[in-house]
Each structure stands twice: as C-alpha cells, then as structure tokens.
Amino acid sequence: MPRKVNYEVDDYDDGYYDYEDYDYQYDVEGHGQNETPKKNQDTIKTGLWHCPICTFDNDDDLAACDICGVLRNPLIKRSKNTDKETVDGIRNDSGASIMAKSLFASMLHRAPKKAVVCRQRSDGSLLKEGSDFLMNGTSKGHFHDFYKAESSTQNFYYFNIAPFKFDVPSPDDMVSNGLRSSKITSKANLKSLNVSSSVTGKNTSVRTLSSFERMEGLPVPSTGNRDVAVREKNFSSENDGGTQGLTSNLKDMSLEVNSLSQEPTRKPVSSAKYKSEKWMLPDQKEGKMTQLSLAIVGHVDSGKSTLSGRLLHLLGRISQKEMHKYEKEAKQQGKGSFAYAWALDESAEERERGITMTVAVAYLDSKRYHVVLLDSPGHKDFVPNMISGATQADAAILVIDSSVGSFEAGLDKNKGQTREHAQLIRSFGVDQIIVAVNKMDVVGYSKERFDFIKQRLGAFLHSCGFKDSMVSWIPVSAMENQNLVGAASDVRLSSCRKAYIGSTDRYKGSHLLDAIDSIQPPSRDFSKPLRMPICDVIKSQSSGQVSACGKVEAGALRTGFKVLVLPSGYVGTVRSLEHDSKACNVARAGDNVAVTLQGIDATHVIPGGVLCHPDFPVAIATNLELKVLMLDVETPILIGSHLEFHVHHAKQAGRVVKILSLIDSKTGKMTKKAPRCLMAKQSAVIRVVLDDAVCVEEFSSCKALGRVSLRASGRTLAVGIVDKIINVQE
Numbered sequence: 001m002p003r004k005v006n007y008e009v010d011d012y013d014d015g016y017y018d019y020e021d022y023d024y025q026y027d028v029e030g031h032g033q034n035e036t037p038k039k040n041q042d043t044i045k046t047g048l049w050h051c052p053i054c055t056f057d058n059d060d061d062l063a064a065c066d067i068c069g070v071l072r073n074p075l076i077k078r079s080k081n082t083d084k085e086t087v088d089g090i091r092n093d094s095g096a097s098i099m100a101k102s103l104f105a106s107m108l109h110r111a112p113k114k115a116v117v118c119r120q121r122s123d124g125s126l127l128k129e130g131s132d133f134l135m136n137g138t139s140k141g142h143f144h145d146f147y148k149a150e151s152s153t154q155n156f157y158y159f160n161i162a163p164f165k166f167d168v169p170s171p172d173d174m175v176s177n178g179l180r181s182s183k184i185t186s187k188a189n190l191k192s193l194n195v196s197s198s199v200t201g202k203n204t205s206v207r208t209l210s211s212f213e214r215m216e217g218l219p220v221p222s223t224g225n226r227d228v229a230v231r232e233k234n235f236s237s238e239n240d241g242g243t244q245g246l247t248s249n250l251k252d253m254s255l256e257v258n259s260l261s262q263e264p265t266r267k268p269v270s271s272a273k274y275k276s277e278k279w280m281l282p283d284q285k286e287g288k289m290t291q292l293s294l295a296i297v298g299h300v301d302s303g304k305s306t307l308s309g310r311l312l313h314l315l316g317r318i319s320q321k322e323m324h325k326y327e328k329e330a331k332q333q334g335k336g337s338f339a340y341a342w343a344l345d346e347s348a349e350e351r352e353r354g355i356t357m358t359v360a361v362a363y364l365d366s367k368r369y370h371v372v373l374l375d376s377p378g379h380k381d382f383v384p385n386m387i388s389g390a391t392q393a394d395a396a397i398l399v400i401d402s403s404v405g406s407f408e409a410g411l412d413k414n415k416g417q418t419r420e421h422a423q424l425i426r427s428f429g430v431d432q433i434i435v436a437v438n439k440m441d442v443v444g445y446s447k448e449r450f451d452f453i454k455q456r457l458g459a460f461l462h463s464c465g466f467k468d469s470m471v472s473w474i475p476v477s478a479m480e481n482q483n484l485v486g487a488a489s490d491v492r493l494s495s496c497r498k499a500y501i502g503s504t505d506r507y508k509g510s511h512l513l514d515a516i517d518s519i520q521p522p523s524r525d526f527s528k529p530l531r532m533p534i535c536d537v538i539k540s541q542s543s544g545q546v547s548a549c550g551k552v553e554a555g556a557l558r559t560g561f562k563v564l565v566l567p568s569g570y571v572g573t574v575r576s577l578e579h580d581s582k583a584c585n586v587a588r589a590g591d592n593v594a595v596t597l598q599g600i601d602a603t604h605v606i607p608g609g610v611l612c613h614p615d616f617p618v619a620i621a622t623n624l625e626l627k628v629l630m631l632d633v634e635t636p637i638l639i640g641s642h643l644e645f646h647v648h649h650a651k652q653a654g655r656v657v658k659i660l661s662l663i664d665s666k667t668g669k670m671t672k673k674a675p676r677c678l679m680a681k682q683s684a685v686i687r688v689v690l691d692d693a694v695c696v697e698e699f700s701s702c703k704a705l706g707r708v709s710l711r712a713s714g715r716t717l718a719v720g721i722v723d724k725i726i727n728v729q730e
C-alpha cells in the first residue's frame, strides 16, 4: 500500500499510526521513526511564534497561523489598537486560506506558483512583469507563495489577505451517538420518509429521525427543489467573452465613490417584507449550468487530493504540460505517487508532509453541473479547515481507503476522520453523499471487500441521518484511473459493474462523474434578501480595492448593486464579480464568487462578516439562545463555561450563562429540568453571551447563518442552531 514517506509522525497527535489492531505497512524510508522529532513549542524566537503544525514562524501578534490557519495555542486575544489592526480588531495584513487563494487565483486567471511582480495596465488590469500574467489558465490554485512574495514587493501591487477566520470546531462523535435513530412521535415529521433500513434489510414504514434533525425541527433535510434549481444556470458564463479580467468590465461604470459610503445601518428587518426583483431569479433562457459545491472529505491519506487531481486532469482542467511538471517535481522529491495530489497541494509545507492542510478549491464541469471542488484536509489537526469547505458544500464525496486496516482506522470511534467527516458534513446540512471506495487496486478490486465496506459504513452513515437513497457507492482507483470519468477498464471491475450497484443506489451509471450528475440539484434561497458570509477578504493597498470572497447563501447581487457590509454597517457598491476565472455580472444563491466593492474603506470588510441587502440586514448580536447537541466528549458544558463560539466564518469568545432545559432525545421536546451542566450526547437549550457581537440569524430564517459550534481547549464540545436572538445591536 503506498504510504506517505515523509509523514512527520512526531508532529502529530493523531494516533492513526498507532492503530495496532491493523496491519500498517508504514514505509519509513528514512522518515517517520528515524526522524528527529520537531519541537512542538509555541514560541521559539522573540517576536515570533512557531506554528506546531506547519512550523511557520508567525508574527507574535497573530492569533492563527499565517500559513495553515491553525489557532495559536493558547489562543492569544489580540490587543486592540495596534497599528496593524483594523478598527474591528482584525488584522488586515495577514495570511490567506486556500479558499481565498483559489478564489484570488481565479481573479488573476492563473494559479500563481512563484514570486511575481505586477504592474497595472491602462485598463486597470494587472500584468506580470515580462509576461502575460493575465492569460487564461487553470482555475485552481493556491496563493500564499505569491502573496508572500508580493507582500514584500513594496513598489508594486500586493494584496492583503485577511486571515481565514473559519477556524471552527470539529464536532466529533456527536452526530454518531447523538444522532442515533430513535422513535419519534410527530407523525407530521415523518411523511414521505419511507426508506429501507440498511442494517436490518427490512422495509420500515418510517425512517426514524436523528437527534440533530429533531433539534433543527426538520422532518428530513431538503433533497432539493428540482424545479427551481434546474432553472439556475451557470452564471459564470454570464459574460459571453467569458475570459475578461476582473477589472475589464468596469470602465462602463460611472459610480460616484464618495456618495456610496453611507451611514451605518445595522438594524435587522424581517425578510417577510422582501420582494425579489426579476433579475435575481434564475432564468431558464440563460441556459447556464447549475453550480454545485462538492466537498471532498475522508480520512487522512484516503486519496482525496489524488482523486481530485485526477478528475481535473481527465477533464482537461490540468494540462498535460502541467501534469508532467507535477510528476517531475514529485519524483525529484521522492514522492512520485503524489503527482496528482500536488495539483492541489501546492504549498511547500503540504508537499513536504504529503498531506493537505487547507481546503483547495478547483472547478470542473460535469454534464449537468458546474462543480466547485472543495478538497479538504483529512488530518485531524486540520479539521477546522475541512469544516470551512463542508459549510459551503451542497453535496460531498466521501473518499474511503479500501485497503485493509485503513478503512477500519477511518471508522475508529476516537481517531477516525471518515467517521468525523461524515458526521460533520451531515451536521452542516449536507444530505447527499457519494462514497468513493478508493484504492481498490490495493485490494485486487475485491467485490467482497467493497461489500464489507459498504455494509459497515452504510450502517454508520444511516445512523448519522443519511437516507440510504441519498448515498451512492462507487469502487474506484484514483491511481489507476478506474471508474472516474469513464467505465472501468480493469476487467475485475467492469465484468461485474452491475453487481457493485446496490438496488437502493440513485447512481445507475458507470463511473464517478455519472454519480456526480445523479446528485439532485440543491434548493436555493433565490427569493430571499442577499446573504453572503465573507470567507476571505482580498485587499489591494495601492488601489484601495477590496474584494469579499464567499458563497452567496441567499438572494443575489450584480455589478452596480449596493450591498450592506456587516458588522461595520457601511454600504458599498459591487464593482465587479468573478467566478472561476471569469468575470460575471450576476451571482445568485449557491454561487462562489469574489465580489469587488467600491465606495467602502477596505478596513470595513472583514472575514466573518456578511454582505447583505441594504434594506434587510442580518442581526448583530451577543446574546443568543441555542439548541445544542453535546458530542461524545468527556468535557461537560457548565453554567459559566467559557467557549469558542463559531457561526459561518465568524468566531467569538463567549460564556454559557444559562442552561434553560434539556431536550428529550426521544421526543425532541423540552423538559422542565434546568441542569447545571451538560454531559456527552445530551441536547439542551442554552443561552450564551459573546464577548463581541457576530452577524447571525435564527436558523429558521437562514440555515447557513444559524448553525453554530461550540469549542473549548481545541475540541468541539457541541454543535447546534441559533433558536433565538435575544439582543440585537443597532
């Protein structure tokens, strides 16, 4: 079984390799055990702190690693009013997430790989010194090498990228145990839930609901509104030219910059009064493909990046020339087997370790969808980064390493990321999943092994709340290109293709790309007021231009449209929009875009903020009532417990001030008890008070802005939803 040869085991508290019940053929090749352990210390130089994960030396006043986004431990609460901070206490000259990197790379039409120096052309676009930097190219990429180089090139353009704030929790075994099926009383909730039990093989008349579903008050997660979603087409080709630079369509706009900056407006208004305009709704005539955000998740080393790289290469998103380059570089570093993974794991740190650390974004087209691939890290240290992808995903590919021992390790209760990732994506509302049973070449394409995995994992996924009919199973080999975008050529797979497909599978095709096309279009909130949580912010200090990156969760925006930026409360105008290397005029719910704003000071746009319709702001609040589900953790939550509170891309310190009542796990009803503490797997209504306000909405109004996680001491203790906003800042 191919292993990573440069895995610095000592750096990681994984336990993955300690899993002694299974036969790990850990190939040390002079690495691993023989390497000198790295010091896992926080600070090694004056004025710097040393990231224990990626080993980068960060400025002392950074609370999260500039490179990998991992929080400094213990979390340093930054002092305000240092000259490097914005008015909101957020540094604006820090590192980038790969999410931002990718989005930004797309803005520049090229994934930057090394230091480049740019100058501005008369049309406002950037040109790399000595070459055509703005040429069309691949739409995937990473940015921080470029960023680092650019930041130090003071006479030229450089882009400040605010730190990726979504350093959120890893709700562990919550969903598994907390979500274990149990009987439920509400018949109303049970309509149309007839599915067969994968465990017993018996058809049951109702599917019992998970605790999480009950907590959310959901009968079952929406499987998508076909009619609406089918009409949503690929807006990215809005601009027929399709390949213009970010600034190319700006000249026509004659906006009075000064008149755009308005007085802060922050009071929330009920969206019931909102009426969408015609352009905000997708038009079938536009003939565009639906955008689908697809998270690639799974246990460490299962082959997520290799699979993603393969798909991109097979679908022409990575050229042959680029592929040769990756192969050559990977071989030179003695990691030939990682060539495809290198297409996504571009940072030196990731390549050196042979692991993904941050979410990489890439784009590809299937027959039906314009797919945004979110390749997640599998290692448990980077679960927070994985979550940043999962929160935006419409569906997921769960990649399984089928080799003996590896599959079992991924399902291990305490250490398995197959388990954790499956729970996480379900808790973030993803209900459609493709299980890519990878590395089938290692097990000789054994049908028995495939069936074993399907049975074991199927039962677990069912317990997480995935309907059997929403799970597709595909045996693949990313390494040997089997069953990815074409029918398997290996006779061991092709001869019994039908036997691999279960009777309940939605997927009736022959390969992974077919399975992607069999995903039901996700429902979108087109006719609600604009909500776009800001994942990353890109700032150009010289031009003063600022771009907010993220996924539009509700409503729409277009060039010239005014948006309210919260929590600052300032109004800016959309100067341009860009998605997948293409300028576009309109972005609607479901679209991942970079929104360049005009008429607003860059310091007023921060990650963790939200772009809203100016007349319908989201709430900014500190005092919230939550319905939470405790994970399978030993640490209880007490009245007075200090916690990290996470909602969309925002993070805030807070305190539990009240435990109002427990929620009965069987009925979903509140009990009268008001306990002093919450233990593992309990559900409850609690009240939290945050140190500072966050942009938030009640779950019933906007799911994406109403899902929360609570963490302490580097562990996620509970996940939940915002039930009530108690106070609202104006």
Ligand SMILES: Nc1nc2c(ncn2[C@@H]2O[C@H](COP(=O)(O)OP(=O)(O)OP(=O)(O)O)[C@@H](O)[C@H]2O)c(=O)[nH]1
Binding pocket: 001, 002, 003, 004, 298, 299, 300, 301, 302, 303, 304, 305, 306, 307, 337, 338, 341, 354, 355, 356, 357, 376, 377, 378, 379, 438, 439, 440, 441, 442, 476, 477, 478, 479, 480
């Ligand atoms: N034999 C075999 N090896 C594979 C296959 N897919 C991936 N690998 C190998 O598995 C190792 C890990 O692959 P990656 O793509 O980096 O795995 P990953 O899941 O992205 O890793 P993390 O993101 O760090 O969790 C590499 O050595 C790959 O060459 C496969 O289908 N068959």
